[in-house]
Amino acid sequence: MERVAVIGLDIGLRRVGVAGCxxxxxxxxxLTTVNRRSFKEDVEAFRRIIEEREANLLVAGIPYTMKGEIGFQAKQVIKYAKRLSNALELPLEFVDERLTSLEAEEQLKSSKKYSSRQKGLIDKRAAAIILQQWLDIRRSQSN
Incomplete structure (x- = not known):
């Protein structure tokens, strides 16, 4: 069976939540939360994570509108994810991430790990939810 080495990303304006599998x-x-700085610094932070995890694919969440349309925020996420994919020379796939941050916040609240000052916790939990969706879809398509 082939090893799966994928990094999930919840891309925001200030931070990127990161998950692995x-x-x-x-x-x-x-895994972690990367605080966005310059694009060059972001790439270096992701390069370290990718080398450590020996990742061969990125999965980014797209924040579609509730109507399923690509709005301003989704366009920004797609643009950033594609730039990152090109800079890291890794293929990129997208997953619908509507409501994942809300789901992540609810999970953290129910596990008593939530604090409104720890937005990074929500970001990395949302990245794990995004990646889990991708893994579940992948598994259901191979059956």
């Missing part, structure tokens, strides 16, 4: 591609886990 087990080698079987079953379970997504939170």
């Amino acid at each position: 087990d080698g079987l591609g079953l379970i997504a886990t939170e």
Whole structure:
């Protein structure tokens, strides 16, 4: 069975939540949050994560509008994700991420790990939710 090495991204204006998965591609886990600075610094931060995880694919969430349309924020996310993919020389796939940040916040509240001052926790949990969606879709398509 081929090893799965994917990085999930929840891209925001200030931070990017980052998640990884087990080698079987079953379970997504939170990794870290990258505070966005210059694009060059962002690329270096992601390059370190990718080398450490030996990742071969990026999965980014697209924040579609509730009507399923690509709005301003989604366009910004797509542009950034494509630039990152090109700079890191990794293929990129997208997942619908509507409501993942809200879901992440609810999960953290129910596990008593939530603080409104720790936005990075929400970002990396949202990245894990995004990646888990991708893994689940991938698994259902291979069956």
